[in-house]
Amino acid sequence: MGFSMLMCMKTQVPLLDFPSGKLNMNNVVFNPRRHKEKVVILMGATGTGKSRLSIDLAASFPAEIINSDKMQAYEGLPIVTNKVTEEEQRGVPHHLLGILNPNADFTATNFCDAALLAVESIIGRDRLPLIVGGSNSYIEALIDDDDYMFRSKYECCFIWVDVSMPVLRSFVSNRVDQMVENGLVEEVRKTFDPDADYSRGIRRAIGVPEFDKYFRQEPYLDKHQRLILLHEAIAQMKENTCKLARRQLGKILRLRNKKGWNMHRLDATEVFLKHGSKEADEAWKELVARTSTRIVDQFPYNFASKIPAKVAAGIKVRRVGTAIAAGTF
Structure with a gap:
């Protein structure tokens, strides 16, 4: 098994201690002539349902999830860190989840190196990378790296799950x-x-x-x-x-308003107001899950989706060369 797979997959592997310097990226092949691959980034404050949404999306698209919550990257304390359980994962492959020695340092640089390897690994299997988590500074470091390598290679679709702060x-x-x-x-x-x-x-x-x-x-x-x-x-x-939730919201607003990240905002407040009821599940499906599925389905990608016909109503998919582009007509 190669180093990239050891780094990326949540499997039974030894816990990792990251070196202080950058990881060796020689085994990641960058082809500037290749068309841009597609990556979806799910953002939101803690508790807004990012993990749930990522798994919902993976039910409609051939996708794998890359964890970008720095505390969930560590092994142990599953309740404290609110890790998604194996049952909740519903068989969807998760990367960078519970792979680190609990005492190791895990810097933004470490995350970027590991996440890049994970993205390449997932795309190599003709699947969609979903980057999910609340460590927005790590996500920013990955997306807006100094040489803009990430944006030069990948087309990013940002989905922001938002909930009224009092709620x-x-x-x-x-x-x-x-x-x-x-x-x-x-x-x-x-x-x-x-x-x-x-x-x-x-x-x-x-x-x-x-x-x-x-x-x-x-x-x-x-x-x-x-x-x-x-x-x-x-x-x-x-x-x-x-306090963490407020800081995360402030960071998302800065990325959208000052750095110009084009985010699709989904207001899930109604879902949380109905929390615990059957109506809450229906509201989640309509306001969050189905809406985000339509957003991703309209986002150009390189594979055939598993999206149900009734969800894709009004969306016509057309092929462009070897890629697939989707749009509303």
Whole structure:
């Protein structure tokens, strides 16, 4: 198995420690005469449903997913980092997910090198790369690299899943509560180290440093005092998650408004207002899943889609040479 496959696929491989310098890209062939390949980038603040949408899209197109959430790239802490489970993946290949040693550094440069290898690997199998995650600074570094190599090679389709911040804040708070019910505290407790460095590796993830004080003082406190500290840690995790969501939204707006990224914005607020009901699933299908499928289907690509006819209603697909272009007629 080649180095690129070790880097890209979420398989049973040794955990990776990245070197400080750039990875060797000699095995990635760049052909300037080749037509631009197509890459879809799904963006959005934490909790907006990016992972769900990526898997929905992979049901309609021959696609593979590249994780761009730097905390989810690490092995371990699946509840804290909210990793998509194998069941939720529904057989869709995922790259750069849970492949890193928990103590390794994973810089933007490391991500760009690994993501480029993943993109080439996926395209080499005549499939569509879907880059999905909330680490927008890493995505920006990949797309707008210094020599614009990425844009010179690939045609990018940006899809932004947006949710009103007050509504998202409520959802994120409830999600943290659910994570606690699912065993988050015990998951973090197993990795607690009083000498830990919270500036490195997976310990930077929201949900780890917030519980440091609780674990340090827990043995010396009575039940009531422990409960107070636990609630404080959970509240801090919620607040830090909401701060992250606001920073992510600000970065997306900067990329759109100042750097001119042409984004397709999908407003999923109605979905989240109906969260937990059958109506929410229907709203997701109509406002997010089907709309994004139409967007991607109108995006020129190099393969035949598996899009259902009823979803593709009103979209006529025509062949141009060896590529396929889609448009509404």
